[in-house]
Amino acid sequence: MKSRPVWILAALVSAVALVVAPAAGQEEREKLTDKEVKAAIKLAEKKIEEGDTQGAGGWYLVIVTDHPERHDIQLRLARIYYELGEWGEAAKSFRIVGENLSGDDQVEAYSMLTDALVKNRDYEQAVEAGREAAELNPSGVSVHVNLATSLARTGSFEEAADVARKTLELEPTSAVAHAILGEAQLANGNVDDAQSWFQ
Numbered sequence: 001m002k003s004r005p006v007w008i009l010a011a012l013v014s015a016v017a018l019v020v021a022p023a024a025g026q027e028e029r030e031k032l033t034d035k036e037v038k039a040a041i042k043l044a045e046k047k048i049e050e051g052d053t054q055g056a057g058g059w060y061l062v063i064v065t066d067h068p069e070r071h072d073i074q075l076r077l078a079r080i081y082y083e084l085g086e087w088g089e090a091a092k093s094f095r096i097v098g099e100n101l102s103g104d105d106q107v108e109a110y111s112m113l114t115d116a117l118v119k120n121r122d123y124e125q126a127v128e129a130g131r132e133a134a135e136l137n138p139s140g141v142s143v144h145v146n147l148a149t150s151l152a153r154t155g156s157f158e159e160a161a162d163v164a165r166k167t168l169e170l171e172p173t174s175a176v177a178h179a180i181l182g183e184a185q186l187a188n189g190n191v192d193d194a195q196s197w198f199q
Contacts, residue, residue, distance in 0.1 A: 031066040041073070053080055071100045075109065082112060087120035098132070107136045114146045126150035134163075141171045148180045157184040 032040060044059035060077040063070055078093030091113055098109035110133035117126035130147030137143050144167040151160035161184035167177035182197035 032063065037063055037067060037070070044076070053083055056080060057084070071097050072105075075101070075105055078109070078112065082116060085119075087116045090116040091120060091122070091125075095129070098129075107133070107140075110136055111140060111143050114143060114150070118146045118149055121153075123150040123153040127154060127156070139170060141167060141174065144170065145174060145176045148177060152180050152183050155187075157187040160184055 040059045040063055044056040044063075047053070047055035047059065057077060057080040060073050060080065063073045064077055067073070074093050075097045078090055078097060081087075081090035081093055094109045094113035094116060098106055098113055101109065110129055114126050114130040114133045117123070117129055126146060127150045130143065130150055133140065133143040134147055144163055148160045148163040148167060151157075151163060160180050164174075164177040164180040164184070167174050168181075171177070178197050182195070185191075185197060
């Protein structure tokens with residue numbers, strides 16, 4: 001099979017308005033070759049340099065569609081979804097990365113997954129992801145803040161207070177941790193204690 005030139009690759013994608021499945025009556029697109037994947041990564045990086053985040057995301061989406069084993073590219077795509085405020089898509093991508101990579105990439109994936117789920121107000125799943133993130137990154141302040149927030153939003157005030165206290169050990173000035181401790185006291189009917197935490 002002959003290698004397709006870069007301009008043909010460019011025709012495969014139109015920024016984020018990418019249609020992966022063929023429309024009725026159209027031929028199915030061939031999967032990108034390894035050489036084309038390298039070219040697509042370079043084009044995505046160029047788009048990022050030009051400030052075209054959506055264009056870069058389109059290229060990364062084509063790659064992970066054709067090569068779902070490319071978790072390194074899935075992580076790049078997840079970061080783009082996050083930057084664009086696409087919390088649901090960011091969460092899906094970060095979850096894939098967290099389940100398939102290790103080390104710093106896995107820590108980042110579960111931390112960002114938790115954050116994306118909180119921003120998407122999916123607190124029950126955020127609790128689950130937050131527990132994993134806290135285990136992987138026990139000194140991560142934002143991880144603990146997101147976990148405590150999610151626990152409070154699901155009504156688990158006692159556990160939320162425990163996590164908030166851990167947060168204060170890491171970051172004594174965390175306003176969110178103080179507020180969660182205040183909420184926990186209010187939930188228990190301790191108005192005076194709640195007021196002191198809120199202050």
